[in-house]
Structure formats: structure tokens, C-alpha cells
Amino acid sequence: MTIPSVRKLMVIGVGVGDPDFVTVQAVNALNAVDVFFVLDKGPAAADLARARQAICEKFITHDRYRTVTVTDPVRDRGAADYPDAVRRWRDERAERLEKVIDAELDAHGVGGFLVWGDPSLYDGTIRVIETIIDRGALTVDYEVIPGISSVQALAARHRIAVNRVAGAVHVTTGRRISQGLPDDADDVVVMLDADLACAAYRDEDIDIYWGAYLGTADEILVAGRLGEVIDHIAQTRADLRQRKGWIMDTYLLRRHPVPPFQ
Template identity: 55%
Template sequence: MRKIHVIGIGAGDPDQLTLQAVKALRGTDVFFLLDKGEAKSDLTGLRREILDAHLEPGSYRVVEARDPERDRKAGGAEYSPAVGDWRSARAGIYERLIGQEVGADGTGAFLVWGDPALYDSTLAILEEVLERGAVEFEYDVIPGISSVSSLVARHRTGLNRVGRPVQITTGRRLAEGFPDGVDDVVVMLDAHQTFLRYAGEDMDIYWGAYIGTPDEILVSGPLGEVAPRIEELRAAARERKGWIMDTYLLRRHGDEG
């Protein structure tokens, strides 16, 4: 039966791949890359650099497909249906790629930023493909170093404090209010700089963009003091590159427990 690897490749640094991930790369016949357009061509380029760093150039096959557009203006009650439509469109592309490019006993792979289990849709999309029944395959998941782990490592801080919980959420959820009962909150997928709403509160921020890449930017300190700098750096980086991927940890002041 066809075999598909879902490989977590870390936040961008080729050195972040695990030995398990490298072994999976070397056992793959064809790699699938989704092209997100010229503005995000860096993302495709980084994936190819990772392959070249761990495989002999020219020894592997890559098949690219255009990623379907997603309605990013949808909000409120329209948000979940918009995401569902986008996932279904992707499932159609995955179904075609696997059916046409992977032989009956061949192996394909999707390279997933960070970790496939953290705010990534690949696993859900593959399950949808299987449910359709048009193409059969089995798949495994190789965990990767997430942007969350890379963020706190680069800032030389812990993800949680002694005996205290930590929550990972999105900018959309943070806009609804700071989570109850939690003082350490990691925020991903925040296109609207929601941290600015909390600049008047007594907390620190550990922020990073393009983590693990040569373009990496890191800022930390009291939120009220460094928020304007982050806003400025973020705007300049987005203008320069045409896209930005950032993650941050908000930490309320208090005793360590």
C-alpha cells in the first residue's frame, strides 16, 4: 500500500530536524510542496534548502501544486465554514497528488512547519482524503520542533513556571479576552497584533518572527515598553518580505509558585 510521511521540519532551521525525520526523508520517493504564491516563495525555498541539507541534491523528486486561496476576511459565524471549504479544496489537491504521483507501493511526504500536531491542518485533510475513498494509503506522523519550543529556547526562558499551567491559543481567541486562570499564554496566528490591547497591563512579552531562519527577529521585555518596537519591526518586516510568521508568549507578573 502507498505510504505517506507527515514530517515535522521545525521552524525553519535545517539543524532542527530530528534523526527520525531525516530517516523518513531518506525513505521518501516524492515530496509534495504547496506553492503559496510569489509573496511566500521563501517558504518553498526553505523546504528545498532543508531537503538539500539532508539529501543528495538531485536524488529526490519534488511535485509542487498551488495552494487554494482561503477567505481570510471571514469572521464570526463565517470563520469555521470558510476554513472547512479551504480544507476540502486542499483535500482535493492531496487526493490528486497521492493518486497520481505515488505508486502502489511507493512513499510520499508532506513537510510541515513546526509540529504537525500543533495548529496545522495536514492530518485532518489526510483523514478527509481517506474518507472520500478514491485513493488508499497509510500514513505516519514524525513530530517536529514547534515555533513555540523554538521561541522560548531562543529567549532562554521556560514555557511554564513552577506548578503553573500554560495555554496555547490564537490571536482571534486572545481578542475575546485573556484566558481565565492562566498567567502564561502563547499566541499563534495573530495577524492583528492583539498583544497591543494588553499593553497597559503588568506583563512581559517574548516575541519572535521568522524563528529559526536567517531573518529571525527577537524582542522581549515589559509589554508596555516594547510593544511599539514590535509593532514597528513587524510592519517593516512584512513590507520587506511580503509575509510574516510570528509567535509570542505573554507572561503576567507574579510569584513563581
């Protein structure tokens, strides 16, 4: 009986910048990979490429692996139907990756994707792999290795807990809070906010805990009343983006007053 060939894919969360965030489970997964597939996002992401390479050099104990780079398709960030634009972008990613996995990974080989932070939190790699599986042209299996997320790193660097006693935590995007803050959560973690949508709430009784390039040598933190520090954050963010060509940041908004049972 012929056993069907199944390529194995490892989606490996490697934390946010600091190699010390890489878990033992992730190290074991890194050493199991034959081919790493990397989406090339252009010169602006060169720092991330170097950080990825440094992680591999630090933790992989053999030289049998190799890296295959795939040009990342351009996403239409200004589309009127944003969810549809994301789906089309994801489908194009899946098509490109499907071709290189088929061409570069042996029938019983192990392919790897290094994901910043955690693969389950605002990352599309799992959905892309599911799209490849749904297309039916390749038989693949995959495993997800969790990582230290930017939310965890942000809270640790600011020495806070994300939640308060009996309180809800809402994790969302800048695009969503530009339409209003949630009514049912006093602690709101915001990711993927290219325009600092929180500035619209500068007159409300809110604290902000902000961090950029978390876990790297360029890490910078700002905390305080939103109305008092938002202009400083905006200027700092603009200067950093100009200097480095890219920025990765996230923040927690915390409403006041603190509930009386705390």
C-alpha cells in the same frame, strides 16, 4: 491472493528554519520519500520554498526523489463563520492533493509532506490526510514525524521555560485573545496573530517574549513589559512584512506578579 496497494504518506516536521532543528528521525523519513507534495502559496513564500529545498539537499543522500507542486486554494480569512471557511478550505486542499497523489505516486510509493515546526501544532496537514482517507477514493496510510515547534524555539531563544511552577500554559491564537485573555492561565502562547491582538492589553501587568523568523538568518527577538515594547514590535513587524512580503512570528504573554510559591 492479491495484496491491496497502499500508498504511504510521511508528514515530516522539519522544525522552524534552522536545518539543525531537523531530527534524526526526520532525516530517515526524508530519505524514504519518493515524491514530495508541496502546496504553492505564491511568490511571497519563495523564502520558505528555498529553505525547504535546502533541507532536502542537505539531508537526502540520493537523487531518486522528486517534487510535485500543487496550488494552494485561497482561504476566506474574513468569513463571518471562520470555522466553516477553514473546513471548506481544507476540503478543497484535500481534493486537489487527492488528485495529484493518485496521479503522481505509485501504488506502493512513499509520499512526503514537509511541515514547518511540528505537524501537531496549528498545522492542517494531518486533517487534510484524514479528509482524503474519509473520502474513500484512495487507500493511504500515513506516519507523523514530530519536529521542533516555534514554541520550543521561542522559549530556547529567549532562554526561558514556557511554564512556571504549578502553573498552566495556554496555547491559542490572536483571533481568540482578541476576545479576552484566559482566566485560568498566567502564561499564554499566541500563534497566528496577524494583527497583534495583544496590543489591547498594553496597560496590564504583562511581559511579552516575541520572536519572528525563528531559526533563520532573519530571526529577531524582543522581550519586555508589553506596554513598553508593543509599539516597537508592531513597527518592526510592519517593516519586516513590507521587506519580505510575509512574516512568521509567535509570542508568549506572561502575567505578573509571579505566584508567591515561586
